[in-house]
Amino acid sequence: MERVPDIHEKTFRDPDEATAEAAGLAWLAEAEETGGTRIARVLDHPQPTVLHLERIADGSPTRAQAERFGRSLAHTHAAGASHWGAPSPGFPTSGGLRMGRSRTPFTSTADAPASWGAFFAEYRIRDFVRRIVDRGGFDAAEAAVFDRVADRLEDGTLGSPQPRLVGDAPARIHGDLWAGNVLWPRDSSEPTGAVLIDATPHGGHAETDLALLALFGLPRLETVLAAYDAESRLADGWQERVELHQLAPLLLHVYLFGGSYTDHALRAARRYA
Template identity: 80%
Template sequence: MAETFVKTFTDPDEATAEAAGLAWLAEAEATGGTRTARVLAHPEPRVLHLEQISDGAPTTAQAERFGRSLAHTHAAGAAHWGAPSPGFPSPGALRMGRSRTAFVSAADAPDTWGEFFAEYRIRDYVHRIVDAGGFDGSEAAVFERVAERLEDGEFGSPQPGLVGDGPARLHGDLWAGNVLWPTPGQPVDGTTPTGAVLIDANPHGGHAETDLALLGLFGLPRLETVLAAYDEESPLADGWQERVELHQLAPLLLHVFLFGGSYTGAALRAARRYA
């Protein structure tokens, strides 16, 4: 029997959203996607029983397998830009969690990734940060210039090779702490062919480079190996390295909104590069 990690939420919709998101990501495993932690039970509205995964230092082989399998998770796709997972609760609000990150209904779906990222990732956070006194008018204007360039298509780029033309199926919060490396001898469904196991997802339809950029923001172990394996499995578009900080604007603005402090300067430095 799998060991259990009990996770408690303040809002029952958050528990439902997490369970739905993990299940949506897990669908991609059938086509080679990265292993996702299982929801073992949902015994109370605010409680999930999740599979307990041990976590160690990754080997080179694990990092390679993770890079390749993540490419297949992204390739599973999404219905539209900003689409939440099927089963996402409260379709009217389309926000969830402490960050109140915005998702997008099919009726409001933007036509391009640039429009999505500009409106639902940059402007949405910046407006709330300004309201909370975190950015002044001149600082907000830097982000608005980036948003306008995104809407104009200046930073548009093809998805990785396996994804095709539409949105990728993103984990959505793919920092190093949400990538677990099962330790030798721990059975995870008997094996860990995908190298890593994903937890704490915030999945939606987006650009695959956003997940990859977040992997690099907080120091994923063996990142270069992961990215090289990903690129070999699903070739990245030319110039992807020059867009890393652009895609990092979303998590940086999230951290400004939640924590302020040094994240404010980091977000502004990244934005000025693309303004």
């Protein structure tokens, strides 16, 4: 008899958030056909604000699991996206292409920036900095630091190639790939090493996902990154760009929580301003 999966019930504040999460997980799961990392399944959508998700028994990763995850993540990214900032197909548009309580913005085809730098500058730096300033989180001098980084992103100074398998196109990134959203099945035979949850997927730079893995400490991170690089060669100097890509999650955390994240974001921004 086929085993019935354990269920994790997740409740959202509004129906659009539940729809966006289900659509995003389904979009990432499409990459499994070409070797991408396995995504936790949406089993049911019983109410507008409720999803039933597959529950994964999370454990500590073996070295082999970490290697498989690094290789499979490279193939998730290589599945690509239609444009910079593209949300998943089926993403609800009633909220103006923004997601969750952070109101993280995405882009339509008509508004798609021409480069990753232009996308990251406007939709991951300036958008959040404007809202943080409005709340009193940054003063004018502090906001100017981020504006200088955004200028350098837009003119291409801080740009870099995607990993080899991705090529010149936007990568299909998870978008919220901190350690807590990477589950390591206790059955370590999982072919892709890990299972991913709670995504904010969009068309972006693959290095953004890798930088977020490093931000809060992923177990066996060095093994994951080495396996990724072996599968899909990273552009030279990627280690020097980690904090640049971390500006996206740091600014989101400044907006939501403030506190020590404010100083952390400013320190990172000054490095690239």
